[in-house]
Amino acid sequence: MKFHHQTLSNGLQIVAECNPDALSAALGFFVRAGARDETPEISGVSHFLEHMAFKGTDKRTAEDVNREFDEIGAKYNAYTAVDQTVYHAAVLPEYLPRAMDLLAGLIRPTLRVDDFDVEKQVILEEIAMYADLPSWTAYECAMRRQFADHGIGNSVLGTVDSVGALTADAMRAYHTDRYGANNIFVAATGKIDWHQLVDLIEEHCADWSAGASERGCDRTHRRDSDEIICTDAYVQESIVLVSDAPAADAPLRMASELLASIIGDDSGSRFHWALEEPGRVDSVEFAYYAYEDVGAFLTSIGCQPDLAEENLDIIKAIFREVAERGVEPEEIDQAKHRLGARIVLAAERPQNRLQSLADHWTYRQRYASVEEDLALLEAVTIEQTKELLDRYSLSNHLAVWLGPLKGDATASAPSLS
Amino acid sequence: MKFHHQTLSNGLQIVAECNPDALSAALGFFVRAGARDETPEISGVSHFLEHMAFKGTDKRTAEDVNREFDEIGAKYNAYTAVDQTVYHAAVLPEYLPRAMDLLAGLIRPTLRVDDFDVEKQVILEEIAMYADLPSWTAYECAMRRQFADHGIGNSVLGTVDSVGALTADAMRAYHTDRYGANNIFVAATGKIDWHQLVDLIEEHCADWSAGASERGCDRTHRRDSDEIICTDAYVQESIVLVSDAPAADAPLRMASELLASIIGDDSGSRFHWALEEPGRVDSVEFAYYAYEDVGAFLTSIGCQPDLAEENLDIIKAIFREVAERGVEPEEIDQAKHRLGARIVLAAERPQNRLQSLADHWTYRQRYASVEEDLALLEAVTIEQTKELLDRYSLSNHLAVWLGPLKGDATASAPSLS
Structure with a gap:
């Protein structure tokens, strides 16, 4: 290479x-x-x-x-x-x-x-x-x-x-x-x-001309209040929570990827065991989105309306627990195995390497080999996840509800109509 | 390797x-x-x-x-x-x-x-x-x-x-x-x-015992008559046509793959231009299924009931045309490029190679490298596609209709109820 x-x-x-x-x-x-x-x-x-x-x-x-x-x-x-x-x-x-x-x-x-x-x-x-x-x-x-x-x-x-x-x-x-x-x-x-x-x-x-191309980058942003969209169009309630996260060039980027896997991966994550495995939700996701100047942690669930408030309590309890007690060393190891395997398996195809190469170039203007990516992942410490959770509180989130539930955004949660 | x-x-x-x-x-x-x-x-x-x-x-x-x-x-x-x-x-x-x-x-x-x-x-x-x-x-x-x-x-x-x-x-x-x-x-x-x-x-x-494991292989089979399942459960009509095709160990296997691509591939195929591109169908597929003793060519379409008979006429005309005039040399070349690229792109991941290795072992008890697969594909001639179409008539097919159309299976096609 x-x-x-x-x-x-x-x-x-x-x-x-x-x-x-x-x-x-x-x-x-x-x-x-x-x-x-x-x-x-x-x-x-x-x-x-x-x-x-x-x-x-x-x-x-x-x-x-x-x-x-x-x-x-x-x-x-x-x-x-x-x-x-x-x-x-x-x-x-x-x-x-x-x-x-x-x-x-x-x-x-x-x-x-x-x-x-x-x-x-x-x-x-x-x-x-x-x-x-x-x-x-x-x-x-x-x-x-x-x-x-x-x-x-x-x-x-x-x-x-x-x-x-x-x-x-x-x-x-x-x-x-x-x-x-x-x-x-x-x-x-x-x-x-x-x-x-x-x-x-x-x-x-070579004969293409240059353009204006300026882009205003802004590392701060204003957040609007919660929103509850009450509609009979859907049987299920969809809820999305968003909180701040590191931008794509931040040193805590890899710790953020790891945390997202620990909390919300398809299998073996906290959300998996607390929500998916007991069949409390149709779907649940916890993802880390990173851009050049800002980032976000996003929780999305779809579930029966009468389980929505209880599910949200479970999610909030998980957020509180990781904030207060941190994540377990075994969780970090497992997530490292999971993400490491994904990095390596993806690296086998040029079409996947293209995405990784371009991501590094877009957000960090540098090149990283597969080995460097793996080393970065391996280097994440439990202290970094602690620092991440201290600086970017998952509990300080915006909430959007969409579905049959109605209520006002100042209450703790909407109620079944 | x-x-x-x-x-x-x-x-x-x-x-x-x-x-x-x-x-x-x-x-x-x-x-x-x-x-x-x-x-x-x-x-x-x-x-x-x-x-x-x-x-x-x-x-x-x-x-x-x-x-x-x-x-x-x-x-x-x-x-x-x-x-x-x-x-x-x-x-x-x-x-x-x-x-x-x-x-x-x-x-x-x-x-x-x-x-x-x-x-x-x-x-x-x-x-x-x-x-x-x-x-x-x-x-x-x-x-x-x-x-x-x-x-x-x-x-x-x-x-x-x-x-x-x-x-x-x-x-x-x-x-x-x-x-x-x-x-x-x-x-x-x-x-x-x-x-x-x-x-x-x-x-x-090593300590696993052997089993009975006999399997009756049979290179002949009986075909039942067409079936029309009339139901109001669906708005669209689904139609499946099946005709005989070479088994997985037949010399005409690769020619069958190529023919399936020429007639029914996602892009650039006869079905694509005649049915998909003009928006006549929701979905259309033409596939080659091969097993150890038998094979089948399968056409599946989903479309508005009032277009069903016309669409079927288009399909039958394509079947007649390839039977009478064969396929074009350019179609063969294009399908070879398409399938060749797929073989090579798939070969980049061990998990995909596993499927290819196992297919060869299951159906032909032999090993074939990527290069051998490509050589087999390259070796298909226009004469082989002619022989294939002569021996396995696409027009001699079974038809199953599922949807709002009703009728009896002896008529040329069901009618709108």
Whole structure:
């Protein structure tokens, strides 16, 4: 494994982890553009633009894009997050040049007005579909209230109003601003010839201009009050709790990952034994979300309304217990085994290494090998988890309720209607 | 990569593909026991037994099993098919001994009566859940009618009656019969020390007795007539077509895989362009199923009832067209790229190689490297696809309809009620 890094004169960065023994190559364009960069008027434009990227260029129709990716057997996709938009593909090494040609085309799409109008309907349907998912609706509401004056609280999909009113010109302006060469890095992993990679990127991207691309980073944020959304649309109650957590560049990052696994992992965690195993919930999750300037611990449960208050008491008791007595050494060991195995098992595929390489580059502007990641994990101490729990109180959380329960947000919990 | 093979004196076989460069090890117990080995009275016992395997041994409770797999960060699971039951785990190489201990324990469970009674309810709920899935119900019905007098038509889940009436003693008798050492092989891939592997298996499995284990293989089968299940339970119509296909050991196997991709792949296939892309169906699939003695091509679609007959006409026209004019050379090339990329991308993880290694061993009693698989794929000719289509007519199919449409099976198609 060898790491390389270079910046073109237009500001576009290239990072690669070359593994001569790999059987495939993975390639991704990471654009520093997402919901957090949107004003309310253009809310959802990043995600809409990601869809439009597949509609083709001057030399390719949408059908050509699909067919050509298919011809080289590429496993390809794209996604839009609150802080970045990513286009990626995994291919056999001999198809790297064609994959690069296709991916670079996605980043510089034609944005035809006809396609724009048709795709808008697809996006509006997607918004309607997600609005039907209670866990998603509760999550979006919780993030919006936790990060009330911060871009991380923005919705990735946008609203029916904002997307409905969006024009192709507004999207073009956003593209010019945010898709500048200096706001993009290309990452590659697996069987990569570094010099060939740089030549290919020069060929396709050297004439891309830079953009405005400023992003206001803010390590503080205001939190709104709890919210109870009472609706008969769902039989089950969805509850989301959010509290502050370290940002992605914080020294306590790995301790946060470990704590999330101890409290909320699928198997063997505190939530698993207290809530999932006795069948008290349909679903329960405890996750650590980290961004460049802020972070959050998120608890999500779905359960029968008449068990909701009791379940919340169980969760609060677990939060109090880890705050007062800390976590057990055996829990730390077990979570280290679990996360260590995941890091290693994921590292076997270039397409997974791509994500890890890009995460380090996005949030910490550095490279870390699998061995370094494992060493970081191994180095977490019980004292660090204590420090983490002292500085980021899980009990100091926002709560959002969605479902049949009604009540006012000042009471300890809503009641069954 | 180095392949090894050995048979213990009790008949248990061991196969391994050792890759010193891999980061993990994958391990699986492949038991030649499945729905096809069941009489109607014990229908569902293989799948029920697979659940019971996780309930523990004399030295471990069910909770111990979960906790111990979790302690070593194992990614583990099990599944029951119509012709085999598989227990597998992927771990870091240093945990291979503990994973072996745990997996071997699954194959020799205690089968406590208390656990049996509790788990029976879980299975009955699973049967009810699957009965609510129209695509599953139509699939099971189609397989039952296609293989009317053949074990491949048996249901993996069994029925509420058969599972409800099952006794722990009947399960024990089935276990003694089918889980004999001579009916099992252990496969391992990734970072494996062959001698350590054999020693571990000797330690845990050498005292296992052989079982009865005979299985009647039959290369012929009787097909029942079409069936139309008219029900208001679903808004959409589900249709499954089944026709004969080569068995898993047939020379035309790879040509069958290729044909399935040309006709029905997710992207770029005939069905994709004719049915999916114009939005005529909710879902469409064309798959090749291969077993040791028989095979089947399966078409499944879900669509609005008023489009069902037209969609079926489109499908029949595609079947006629490939029968009369064959497939295009470009289609073959594209499908080869697609399948080749999948073979290579899958080969990067020991846990995926395990499946490929075991498939070759189960159905062809031989080892094939990734390179051999790719060479086999590359060697498929347009003449072979022609021979395949001549010998296995897609137009000579069974049809099962499930949904609002009613009619009699002798008419060309049901009509809207």
